[in-house]
Amino acid sequence: MHELSICQSILDTALEEFRKVEPPPNRILKMRVVVGELRQIAPDFLQSAYAMLTEDTPAEGSELEIARAAIMAKCDACDWEGEIPKTDFRCPECKSSDIQVSGGMELYLDSLEVE
Numbered sequence: 001m002h003e004l005s006i007c008q009s010i011l012d013t014a015l016e017e018f019r020k021v022e023p024p025p026n027r028i029l030k031m032r033v034v035v036g037e038l039r040q041i042a043p044d045f046l047q048s049a050y051a052m053l054t055e056d057t058p059a060e061g062s063e064l065e066i067a068r069a070a071i072m073a074k075c076d077a078c079d080w081e082g083e084i085p086k087t088d089f090r091c092p093e094c095k096s097s098d099i100q101v102s103g104g105m106e107l108y109l110d111s112l113e114v115e
Helices: 003-020 044-052
Strands: 028-036 062-070 071-075 081-084 099-101 107-113
Touching: 003 028, 003 044, 003 107, 028 044, 044 062
Parallel strands: 028 062
Antiparallel strands: 028 107, 071 081, 071 099
8 A cells, every 4th residue: 555655745745834834824624636647546545544644743634635637648640639548548539559648647735725
């Protein structure tokens, strides 16, 4: 379950940013994380890890919102650009497999809502 170590890194970053806020807030209410579709991260496991790791921290009881980032690509054969499905790495226009993936591996803390 690599979600535990991923969640710990995200929480560490969030708590670091939390400590920088002036005037000091009381607690974290919500964290928004962006996860690319190509990341092998199970949202349910990430939520479970979050609930466990936030105990006894300023984020305890806060909400974890997980936003999925689509797989984006550009076709070198016909110059088409856009979103592709996780199950078919071919251009939807010309069916070429000569594509360059440009999105879908994202993993970052997008925002914090504090009290």
